[in-house]
Amino acid sequence: MKKEMAANVSQYENEFSAFPSQLITRHNFKNVDDEASTMINHINSLRSQGSYLEAAQYIDQKKNVLSQYTVDAVTFRTWEEEIYNTQKYAKQAQQAVYFEDEEPDYCLEDDVWLGV
Numbered sequence: 145m146k147k148e149m150a151a152n153v154s155q156y157e158n159e160f161s162a163f164p165s166q167l168i169t170r171h172n173f174k175n176v177d178d179e180a181s182t183m184i185n186h187i188n189s190l191r192s193q194g195s196y197l198e199a200a201q202y203i204d205q206k207k208n209v210l211s212q213y214t215v216d217a218v219t220f221r222t223w224e225e226e227i228y229n230t231q232k233y234a235k236q237a238q239q240a241v242y243f244e245d246e247e248p249d250y251c252l253e254d255d256v257w258l259g260v
Contacts, residue, residue: 158225160218160221160222160225160226161225161229163226163229164229168230171219173213173214179209183202183206186202187199187202187203241256244259245259247259
């Protein structure tokens with residue numbers, strides 16, 4: 145019996161996502177403004193001159209500011225994992241509706257009971 149129950153428990157991905165044990169990560173990216181566009185133009189200028197190492201160093205220096213404007217691979221991986229975990233959670237979650245005079249003992253927290 146315990147083996148059957150263990151086989152039915154879905155495994156959530158948790159490298160980038162803690163859902164459903166924690167809320168889904170909220171990302172608050174900014175629209176590009178004058179500060180960001182100045183940095184981006186500088187990076188593009190360095191790249192067009194072939195100064196890739198200098199551009200990479202500049203990006204590394206400004207990563208705390210630039211990260212507010214850009215979506216990186218970690219963000220995409222987080223979204224992917226959270227969507228996957230949400231799908232697994234939704235497939236497991238089932239809501240029951242009961243039409244009875246009194247609330248049944250087996251009515252769970254998210255179930256709906258409608259007294260007749």
